[in-house]
Amino acid sequence: MSAEQIPQQTPPGGGPRGRYAKSEAVRESILVACIEAFSVSGFHGSTMKDIAQRAGISQTGLIHHFPDKAALLVEVLKERDLQMSSIMRSTDQHDFFHAQLDVVRDNALRPGLLQLHTTISAEATDAEHPAHELYRERYDNLRTYLTALFEMHQAKGLLRVDASPRALASLFVAALDGLQLQWLYHPEEVDVAESLQALVDALLKGIY
Template sequence: MTNESGANIRGPYAKSAGVRQRILEAGMQAFAQAGYYATSLNDIADRAGISRRGLGHHFKSKEELLTAVLDQRQDEDAELIRNTSGTDSLAAVLAVSTHNTERPGLIQLYSLLRADATAVEHPAHEHHRVQYDGLRLYLSRAFEEVRAAGELISEEDSDTLASTYLALMDGLQIQWLYNRAGTDIDRVLRAYLKSVIPSFPTGADARQTASSTTR
């Protein structure tokens, strides 16, 4: 195991980090299946193969664990879209959305939590509010960059295009949970982007590019 500088990590710290990651994965699975309120720390400890006391050494509360699960996912997604602009930014967000279909539990978690977390008192409410606002701004800026390059044919403002893109991603993921074989998230999102950006890539070459982006 290595730290951020690439140095090898051995001994108790590596073991502790491994246990923490196991807890995060168990938490994601449990929250995805039962939701936040119906999940207990005992359930998560059992999934992670540790004692409830052992889990407490890493996370003091269920809310703290949920926050860590969401933060880790956000950091991983942010890494995939960092240092992009214009069409590349839109394609990177599409690639993340498509890549998530390889982890059904993740889509289930976010779909369930985003519905529950509309309640202000939900512990994930602020996380999702900030995430939506940030992603909408990111996409709006990308559409503006595409417009400035003369590649955008829509007369809608960039905020509207960004909100439509977000709504499509969320809605398609829910449809995919119900009918995976009949819901092609990548194809539908590319069709939307191509309808406003004629030069946006579609077809086999585009799918190959998206696949390499998430590796």
């Protein structure tokens, strides 16, 4: 058998698939470390060195995957948006509030991400913050969608209150963020899903 005929043995984990799996595992550990660091210190208070240490890699290794903190933050927020979208995208307008309660329950399983959202949403009010536009658009889109949803219920005579759909949309978003903030302080005392359900029941006539 010639040298060309001898089967080439790929060391375990050394082939393309092994390298890909290792790279994905490192990337996942970086994102987890990023969530921890940003949740504790915020975006401005965190450093690439701290994130690398939390991920158990060198700072050079971290930069190989993500060139700077802004890229890290955007990736973490995109990942969370994808997770929420997977819960919400199968719903229609009539099931929106049920789906939102499912998202809230999922958030409770990921306190680090919820703490990150709370921290960054406050920091990102600064127009120079890398997540400013992302959060502004997120809030604008959510209010716009909710306004249309309340307008639909209003047209059907299903609102219990004499208030503008736009105001109700802002109220719901405020309740969502405020309740989740309270839950982070005292999860044993605050049931976000139960409280949101009570709000929906108070606003809409028994359809949810």
